[in-house]
Amino acid sequence: MVLLKWLLVPLSLLDKILLLLVVINDRLMYSPLQKYLTPLITKVPRDVVLCGRKLTLLTANRVTYGRTCLLVVIAACLKYEYNWLACACVLLNDLLDHVDGIVAKAQRQVYGNIDSPLLGAFVDAFCDKVVNVSLLWTMLLLTELCTFSLPQFAAFVGVASGVICMECILGVVRVQDYYKEKYTGSEATPTAGIRANMEGKTKEKLENIGLSLLCVAMASRNPMDNWCGLIGIISLGLSLRFAVGSLLHKLRSRRATVKRVAVNGHISRVDDNVFETAPYGCDHTSHNDHFLRHLSAPVLSDSLSSENLNKESDGGDEKVDKVYTVGCFDLFHRGHRKLLKNMRNLGTEVIVGIHNDESYYKLKKKDPIDTVEKRMANVKNFADQVFVISSTDPSPYLTCCIHLHPGQTALYVRGDDMPRFPGRNVIEPLMPIQLLPYTQGVSSTQLRAEICDRGEGDGTDKLKSF
Missing domain, CATH: 3.40.50.620 (HUPs)
Incomplete structure (x- = not known):
C-alpha cells in the first residue's frame, strides 16, 4: 500500500525538481540542436532520384527507425563487454530522439504537412518502448543473478520487470489509440495538458539515464555493487512513477465523454x-x-x-x-x-x-x-x-x-x-x-x-x- 501510494501521489516536490531538470536539459541541449540543425536539415533533400527512381532520403521516421536499430549494436556491445560503447550508443539514441523531432519540424516548414503527425508520434513513442524493453531483457539475460543478495535481487529484477511490464502495457494502449484515431477520427488521448506532456518527457529521460548507467555497471560481475548500477536502478524506479501517471492519464481519457x-x-x-x-x-x-x-x-x-x-x-x-x-x-x-x-x-x-x-x-x-x-x-x-x-x-x-x-x-x-x-x-x-x-x-x-x-x-x- 505504501508503494502504491508513492506511485499514485500527485505532483510532489521531487516531481517538480525532476520536471524542472528536464526543462533545463531541453534548453541546454534541444534548443541549441534545433537552432543549428534546422538550417542544415532544410538544405538536405528529402527525396533523391536514382536511376530514374525517386527514393526517400531523409524523414523523421527514417531517423526514428535508425535509432531503433541501435539496440542491436548496444546488445552486441553488452554481450562482448564493450560497456562504455554501449553507454555511448544509449546516449546517441537519446540524442537522435531529439533529432527526429527537429527533422519533422524543419521538413514541415519546407514541404508543409507532408508527413502524418499522428503516425510520427506513434512511431516515435513505440520505438522508444521497443528499445527500452529489449535492452532491459538483454541485461536480465546477461546478468549473473546468483551473485546478488536478496535485497539486490529484489531491487534489480523487480524494477527491470516493472519497467518492462509498464512499457508493454503503454505500448498496447498506444497501438489501440493510434488505430482508433486513424480509422475513426476520434480523439483517443485527451488529457490534462502540459503537465502530462512534461511527465512523459521526464519518464523518457529517467529511462535513458538508467539504461546508460546500467550499461557501464554491467562490466562488473554484480552490477548492484557498482554505484552506476545503483543510480541506474533508482532512475528506472523513478521512471515507474511517471509511467503509472502516463497510464492513468490514458485510461482517464478513455472514460472521458465527448x-x-x-x-x-x-x-x-x-x-x-x-x-x-x-x-x-x-x-x-x-x-x-x-x-x-x-x-x-x-x-x-x-x-x-x-x-x-x-x-x-x-x-x-x-x-x-x-x-x-x-x-x-x-x-x-x-x-x-x-x-x-x-x-x-x-x-x-x-x-x-x-x-x-x-x-x-x-x-x-x-x-x-x-x-x-x-x-x-x-x-x-x-x-x-x-x-x-x-x-x-x-x-x-x-x-x-x-x-x-x-x-x-x-x-x-x-x-x-x-x-x-x-x-x-x-x-x-x-x-x-x-x-x-x-x-x-x-x-x-x-x-x-x-x-x-x-x-x-x-x-x-x-x-x-x-
Whole structure:
C-alpha cells in the first residue's frame, strides 16, 4: 500500500525538481540542436532520384527507425563487454530522439504537412518502448543473478520487470489509440495538458539515464555493487512513477465523454481536455516555457451548453478569458460574423489571426479578393486583437501571440468543416479546442463561384467590384 501510494501521489516536490531538470536539459541541449540543425536539415533533400527512381532520403521516421536499430549494436556491445560503447550508443539514441523531432519540424516548414503527425508520434513513442524493453531483457539475460543478495535481487529484477511490464502495457494502449484515431477520427488521448506532456518527457529521460548507467555497471560481475548500477536502478524506479501517471492519464481519457453542443440545430464536438503529448515535430521549447509559467495553472474543462453559446455577452462565469481562432476571412459574410459572435459569447477577449495575401495564395492556389488590410478591418469590428500570419503554418505565430497569465483560461475555436486544421499541434497542449458547426449555404469559395458564373471569363472584374 505504501508503494502504491508513492506511485499514485500527485505532483510532489521531487516531481517538480525532476520536471524542472528536464526543462533545463531541453534548453541546454534541444534548443541549441534545433537552432543549428534546422538550417542544415532544410538544405538536405528529402527525396533523391536514382536511376530514374525517386527514393526517400531523409524523414523523421527514417531517423526514428535508425535509432531503433541501435539496440542491436548496444546488445552486441553488452554481450562482448564493450560497456562504455554501449553507454555511448544509449546516449546517441537519446540524442537522435531529439533529432527526429527537429527533422519533422524543419521538413514541415519546407514541404508543409507532408508527413502524418499522428503516425510520427506513434512511431516515435513505440520505438522508444521497443528499445527500452529489449535492452532491459538483454541485461536480465546477461546478468549473473546468483551473485546478488536478496535485497539486490529484489531491487534489480523487480524494477527491470516493472519497467518492462509498464512499457508493454503503454505500448498496447498506444497501438489501440493510434488505430482508433486513424480509422475513426476520434480523439483517443485527451488529457490534462502540459503537465502530462512534461511527465512523459521526464519518464523518457529517467529511462535513458538508467539504461546508460546500467550499461557501464554491467562490466562488473554484480552490477548492484557498482554505484552506476545503483543510480541506474533508482532512475528506472523513478521512471515507474511517471509511467503509472502516463497510464492513468490514458485510461482517464478513455472514460472521458465527448460533450456535444447544439447550436442552431447543428451538433459540434467539444474536447474536454487537450492531448497528452506534444505532436511530433513541434517546438518543445515553447511548451517548456509555458510549463514553467503554468506549473499550477488550472485547465478549462467546463461544459459549454447551447444556452451559453446563444446568450448575450454579459461577463458570466461560464466565459473563458481568451478565445482564439485563425482564418482567411475573404469576402466577409454571415458565416464569418456568426463565428466571431459565438467567440464573443464564449470568451471575454477575442483574438484572431488572419493569413496575408501570400499565405492565402499558397493555401488556396488563388489570390484573395479582399486585401489583407480590408480583411483585418472587417474582423476587427468583432475582435479585440487581430494579427497577421505570413505563412501557411500558423504555429510559430500562435506560439508568439498566445500568452496566458497564471489562472487565466482560454479556448480555441474552429469550424467543424476542418477538424485537422494547421497549427493544431501548437494549440492542443495549451488549451481546449471547440469545433463550432459550419454555416451551411454560405462560404467565400461559394460566393466567388456564384459571382464568376454570373460574369464573363473568370469573373475577376465583377469579383473586384463586389
